[in-house]
Amino acid sequence: MAETKKTVQIFTDGACSGNPGPGGWGAILRYGETTRELAGGEQHTTNNRMELTAVISALSALKEPCRVELYSDSKYFIDGVQKGWAVSWKKRGWKKGDGKPALNPDLWQQILDLMERHQVQLHWVKGHAGHPENERCDQLAVEQSKKYIG
Template sequence: MTSQLKDVVEMYTDGACDPNPGVGGWAAILISPKHNHQRRELSGGEPRSTNNRMELTAAIMGLKALKRPCRVRVHTDSQYLQKAFTAGWLAKWQRNGWLTAARKPVENQDLWRALLELAAIHQIEWRWVMGHASDPLNERCDELAVQARRKVASEQRRSNGEDYSTGLSHTRRPYRLR
């Protein structure tokens, strides 16, 4: 199957969480050189997450957005994500019944399993890029992930009755008629 894949997609991913664990955001940028470098930006967030969960979610959502099997070059600043595939961590975890070398359950199994299913559809090259090192697309991805995180945090504060700009509560005391 993979030898027949002609479409190549460049995918940049990033996750953000502040604090960690805390409110998280993820982003993926998909670029299709075949289609005049058409670019698609995706992002989202969760009220309770971790950096690693957001990194994995970014890769999952980017791969889910592909309409057919492709050759994909995933650019990530997450060594956790990149090395799981390139250093054989995932294969070891699966052989060990999803236990680490220390015999503890692998964290984020739900996301790793989803990512493995999607990775089986595509031919993926996992590339590590240094974060915050002037790679324009990595920087844009970081910006989108942080924006998504901030949006979720703002929505959380509003739903809790707080003014996100001042932190003051909007709950009012009942007026008494005199």
């Protein structure tokens, strides 16, 4: 009999004060009644790097392969996976269709690896539109980014 994977909800967001500048990320993991918040930041980064780092950190926190419902307001992340951009960039040696280097190949490689480990369903949510978990992730990300300002 096939083993049933746990289903985990993940919510992520990234923030940056200036782009590039000090940044932060936040993630919420929810399994049943258990909720866990994760957050971090960097001194000099971009908003997109923080969005991707939130996803990597959340998926990496899972101790076993899971079914994941992942919610993000990052079109860069969602489209990069759903439209196959990241896979195409990798096949071309991390170059975009126009031959220019793809940005953030280090993070995209980690995401592709994690997406193979877990069964991930992506959901785009509109940012700053009252979605409770997205708002909380944004709050976590902004708090982290402020640690690196001044």
